[in-house]
């Protein structure tokens with residue numbers, strides 16, 4: 716075979732391998748997020764039914780953390796939630812996440828559905844090992860409004876304010892981007 720075509724073939728092959736593994740990582744990310752969000756929503760719905768939003772506050776808090784730890788452990792990478800307007804400062808977006816969230820906002824203004832918004836990248840830091848990062852937008856649904864909506868009941872507002880004096884996560888309307896799931900994964 717001609718030397719050049721050999722090189723070209725090798726290049727195509729390498730790209731194909733990279734493309735598949737990134738695709739695979741995106742697919743796996745989606746699945747872990749699906750698990751996380753379904754478990755969270757079930758727990759939230761149960762708690763709301765039993766004790767109303769005041770009692771359910773701990774679900775979006777402790778249970779979210781538990782599920783996130785469990786899912787992170789199960790898949791071997793970090794999965795968390797973030798937003799441009801956070802309730803818990805521990806969930807504050809880093810510089811990359813902030814940019815992606817801002818881009819999600821622009822994309823919805825251009826007509827993309829919040830449910831479809833995702834973004835991924837492989838960061839190839841020269842000295843360390845490459846890292847795969849993935850984000851998927853979280854839409855605001857009806858069930859979220861009693862704690863993240865425009866008007867909270869006095870008891871919910873009080874309890875939230877007690878625990879999160881710097882809360883920014885209210886004023887959302889159905890269909891708004893509430894935030895995003897964010898995955899960070901070292902590539903072996």
Ligand code: HEC
Nearest residue numbers: 768771772775776796801802803806858859862884893894
């Ligand atoms: C019963 C109250 C309650 C309901 C209902 C609720 N949340 Fe939350 N949410 C909270 C609390 C409390 C936190 C802070 C959790 C923590 O300490 O990490 C939070 C945090 C979050 C975060 C992490 C970013 C941040 O602001 O700290 C996201 C994303 C989020 N909620 C999305 C939702 C979505 C989407 C829904 C609806 C499906 C929802 N929440 C319903 C109370 C609630």
